[in-house]
Amino acid sequence: MNPISLAVHGKGIRKAIQRGFSIVGRYGFAPNKMERALTQYTDILSRFDCRATFPIISLAVQRHPELIKKYYDQGIEFAIHGFRHLDHSELSYEEQREHLALSLQIFEQANIEPRGFRGPYLRWNAETLTVLEECGLLYDSSQSLTWDVLGEYDNPDYQHVLQFYGSRSATNYPSLPNLEDKLVRLPYSLPDDEALVERLILPPGKMNEMWLDILHRTHRLGELFTIGLHPERISFCKDALEAVLAESGKLQPAVWVARLDEIAAWWWERTRAKIEIDMVSEDEFHVSVLGPEGTTVLARGVEVDAPTVPWTGSYQQVEATEFTIRAPRHPFVGLSPSASPDLVDFLRQQGYIIEFSSDRKAYAYYFDQPQFVARHKRFLLAQIEGANFPLVRLSRWPNGARSALSITGDIDALTLWDYVLRMFGK
Numbered sequence: 363m364n365p366i367s368l369a370v371h372g373k374g375i376r377k378a379i380q381r382g383f384s385i386v387g388r389y390g391f392a393p394n395k396m397e398r399a400l401t402q403y404t405d406i407l408s409r410f411d412c413r414a415t416f417p418i419i420s421l422a423v424q425r426h427p428e429l430i431k432k433y434y435d436q437g438i439e440f441a442i443h444g445f446r447h448l449d450h451s452e453l454s455y456e457e458q459r460e461h462l463a464l465s466l467q468i469f470e471q472a473n474i475e476p477r478g479f480r481g482p483y484l485r486w487n488a489e490t491l492t493v494l495e496e497c498g499l500l501y502d503s504s505q506s507l508t509w510d511v512l513g514e515y516d517n518p519d520y521q522h523v524l525q526f527y528g529s530r531s532a533t534n535y536p537s538l539p540n541l542e543d544k545l546v547r548l549p550y551s552l553p554d555d556e557a558l559v560e561r562l563i564l565p566p567g568k569m570n571e572m573w574l575d576i577l578h579r580t581h582r583l584g585e586l587f588t589i590g591l592h593p594e595r596i597s598f599c600k601d602a603l604e605a606v607l608a609e610s611g612k613l614q615p616a617v618w619v620a621r622l623d624e625i626a627a628w629w630w631e632r633t634r635a636k637i638e639i640d641m642v643s644e645d646e647f648h649v650s651v652l653g654p655e656g657t658t659v660l661a662r663g664v665e666v667d668a669p670t671v672p673w674t675g676s677y678q679q680v681e682a683t684e685f686t687i688r689a690p691r692h693p694f695v696g697l698s699p700s701a702s703p704d705l706v707d708f709l710r711q712q713g714y715i716i717e718f719s720s721d722r723k724a725y726a727y728y729f730d731q732p733q734f735v736a737r738h739k740r741f742l743l744a745q746i747e748g749a750n751f752p753l754v755r756l757s758r759w760p761n762g763a764r765s766a767l768s769i770t771g772d773i774d775a776l777t778l779w780d781y782v783l784r785m786f787g788k
């Protein structure tokens with residue numbers, strides 16, 4: 363789908379129909395074709411024992427509840443992709459509330475519980491987030507993050523669409539969930555299928571290479587790769603999807619492949635894990651961690667009185683959540699009492715164990731920034747992970763996984779008829 367064409371030019375009905383049919387022609391859309399695409403998609407997923415998230419417009423759920431329920435019962439997550447396929451950054455608070463209430467009603471009638479949202483065209487505004495939170499959704503996955511993997515294949519058309527999406531660069535911002543008040547924000551990774559198929563002229567095999575590149579980078583950094591692959595493009599992109607899923611199964615420490623609702627729930631619960639540190643003596647600390655199932659402690663440069671297995675770098679994975687360690691200095695992150703609350707929050711969300719203290723010498727890592735903004739995050743993570751000082755922390759992902767991968771695909775319409783109605787704004 364060409365978001366700019368739809369948003370900017372999709373005004374006249376005649377034009378909309380023409381454009382609609384031209385796109386229909388291009389993808390060979392027809393009734394049942396989408397169902398075939400969904401079956402092909404889910405067959406690939408089950409071969410890799412993987413489940414996915416499909417954000418879907420609510421009108422498509424209303425028109426085809428049984429079909430959607432069939433995939434839902436197979437373990438596919440359906441998130442809300444708008445009541446209709448509209449640019450939410452252009453909608454008021456009241457409009458978004460009304461649309462979301464209608465969506466929730468439709469999902470409920472279909473016996474499907476939605477946990478999250480992705481804005482059509484990856485666009486949103488502050489009211490979007492307020493409304494999602496007020497309506498009790500767990501996550502939003504509308505903010506895109508662009509990985510610099512294109513090299514010579516980059517072009518102005520792609521850059522233009524990135525601007526339209528309000529995309530941020532993964533070079534400057536970590537690709538990680540972020541718990542903002544009660545809403546988990548999950549980044550969407552670009553280039554997605556649309557960018558690779560529609561905007562960039564790539565030789566065969568290049569798409570696999572680019573997605574594998576993002577997979578390896580997120581694995582190295584311990585971050586999240588959210589693949590966007592619209593079901594209608596599964597035939598074009600299945601090789602790339604299979605390549606990523608096959609490779610993710612080989613990487614060590616593991617890649618956690620999960621749906622967006624599972625990732626959001628994990629992030630929410632792990633951030634709230636209770637950690638107690640008791641000083642037994644000058645250089646002995648008793649650590650006790652109470653977190654969700656899968657909570658894992660990582661340690662480096664310290665002696666642990668519990669079994670450990672090598673993780674990555676100089677980290678060991680501790681096979682216990684209650685144990686004693688010996689270390690010459692506090693192997694946690696020391697923070698000045700005047701450190702920015704945003705810094706404290708960010709470190710906690712990463713699984714670092716924090717102690718407030720004015721004694722900076724007692725810590726290998728000590729921060730006192732009174733100001734902390736999103737652009738500082740990558741640098742801070744590199745500072746902590748790039749050095750080898752003694753540290754005990756929680757693993758960001760469950761069961762000691764090193765990074766996370768989520769397969770997602772937006773469904774804008776299920777049949778040709780839905781598609782035409784969507785062009786009329788129905």
Ligand SMILES: [Zn+2]
Pocket residue numbers: 443447482483772773774
């Ligand atoms: Zn869409």
